[in-house]
Amino acid sequence: MVQVSHWCRVAIDGATHIGRVRDDHIELCRGDMFNDPRPTGECIDVQDAVWLPPVVPGQFLGLWNNLHARQQVENTLIPGFPLYFVKLADSVSAHLRDIPCPDALQGAVKFEAELGIVIGRRCHRLSANEVDDAIFGYTCVNDVTAPQVLFDNPEFPQWCRAKSYPGFGPIGPVIARGIDPDSLQVQGILDGAIKQDYPVSDMIFSPREIVRMISQEITLQAGDVIACGTSLGADTMQRGQTIEIHIAGIGTLHNTVR
Numbered sequence: 001m002v003q004v005s006h007w008c009r010v011a012i013d014g015a016t017h018i019g020r021v022r023d024d025h026i027e028l029c030r031g032d033m034f035n036d037p038r039p040t041g042e043c044i045d046v047q048d049a050v051w052l053p054p055v056v057p058g059q060f061l062g063l064w065n066n067l068h069a070r071q072q073v074e075n076t077l078i079p080g081f082p083l084y085f086v087k088l089a090d091s092v093s094a095h096l097r098d099i100p101c102p103d104a105l106q107g108a109v110k111f112e113a114e115l116g117i118v119i120g121r122r123c124h125r126l127s128a129n130e131v132d133d134a135i136f137g138y139t140c141v142n143d144v145t146a147p148q149v150l151f152d153n154p155e156f157p158q159w160c161r162a163k164s165y166p167g168f169g170p171i172g173p174v175i176a177r178g179i180d181p182d183s184l185q186v187q188g189i190l191d192g193a194i195k196q197d198y199p200v201s202d203m204i205f206s207p208r209e210i211v212r213m214i215s216q217e218i219t220l221q222a223g224d225v226i227a228c229g230t231s232l233g234a235d236t237m238q239r240g241q242t243i244e245i246h247i248a249g250i251g252t253l254h255n256t257v258r
Contacts, residue, residue, distance in 0.1 A: 004178035006251070007033055007137065009052040012044070016052060019044075021174055034120050034136060034222045051095040054139055054175045055118055057225040060087040061214070062114070062143050062163065066204050066229030073232060082205050082213055084226070085159035087143070087169045095173035098258040099144055101239055102165055107148030108236035109257065113188030113196045113245045116141035117207050118175050119224040126215040131208045134220070137177040138184070138207070140245040140253035141227040144168035144237075171225060176250040181207040188233060189244040196233035203228060 006021040018033045019026040026044050029037035033055075064083045065076050093099070101109055120136030143163060150162035163169070181200055188196030200206075205213065207228055214226065237243055237257045245253040 002178040004176070006174040006176050008049075008054050008172070008174045009033075010044070011050040011052055021046065051097075051173050053092050053094045054172045055223040055225065057089070057092065057223050058221050059218075059224040060089065060092060060169060060227075061085070061225070062087055062141075062227040063205070063210065063229035064159075066210075067198065067231040068202050068204060069198065070231050071204065078204060082210050084214065085163065087227075088160065088164035090166050091144075091164045091169035093167045093170040093255070095170070095253050095255070097167065097170065097255060099142075099170065099237070099243070099255050100165075100167045100258055105146055105149070105165070107146065110145045110147055110234050110236050111188055111190065111195075111243045111245075112143040112145060112230035112234045113186050114141040114143050114227040114230050115139075115181060115184060115186055115200055115207065115247060116171055117181075117211060117226040117228065119211070119220045119222060119226070121222050122219065123211075123215050124219040126212050128208075128212055131212050134215070135208070135211060136222070137175040138179060138181050138247075138250060139171050139175045139225070140173075140247050140250055141225070142170045142188075142243060142245050142253060142255065143227050143230065144170070170245075170253055170255050172251075172253055174251050179249050184247050184249060186231075187244075187246040188230075188235075189246060190235060190237065191241050195235045196231060198231035198233075200228070202231065
């Protein structure tokens with residue numbers, strides 16, 4: 001059983017450091033987050049942290065149609081395999097970073113509050129009893145989307161383009177290890193109003209099933225992130241609004257739209 005811990009990446013004087021969050025401070029570590037990191041003996045206050053994305057994913061995947069409540073309301077078919085798309089690397093952003101709205105972008109920008117899975121080692125064709133060992137932990141994800149771009153071409157839904165603008169993939173602030181993902185509750189909070197509030201247990205494919213099934217087809221690497229899909233209540237955001245993705249046991253990812 002992995003002990004519960006919360007891991008992050010922060011910037012100090014322009015240099016990147018990994019750390020373990022303990023109450024109101026961050027214990028800095030040396031080495032590789034995924035391979036026996038060691039404390040340096042140095043700490044910083046959480047309030048002083050310049051947060052970075054907790055990982056830099058080589059592959060950033062997201063799921064569509066993975067919550068029963070949304071599937072039932074939208075009258076879609078229950079998929080037989082996780083329906084996933086790719087968010088490009090430039091979309092990755094961090095806690096407290098602004099979400100930029102490109103001037104050339106027409107139409108609304110939406111938030112989608114999601115649980116993110118962080119892969120901890122290279123894996124391919126996992127069996128069910130290997131999955132937990134391959135998952136490093138879990139984080140908060142805001143799968144920001146430009147809906148008009150997504151359906152701009154009636155012949156080709158543009159999932160990658162609509163979800164990959166710079167800053168459209170905030171993750172963090174931490175990765176939680178040793179927690180049970182199936183018991184978590186995901187909230188999306190816009191300007192203090194709760195817009196989304198749904199249980200992970202409502203997922204069509206559980207977090208562990210997502211990793212096992214996708215690994216049958218592609219090789220996952222340490223640091224890859226898979227966003228598990230969202231439920232009802234995802235809404236549009238305007239410039240100046242703040243959006244929080246809150247998952248008790250992980251933390252709160254806070255961003256402002258600019």
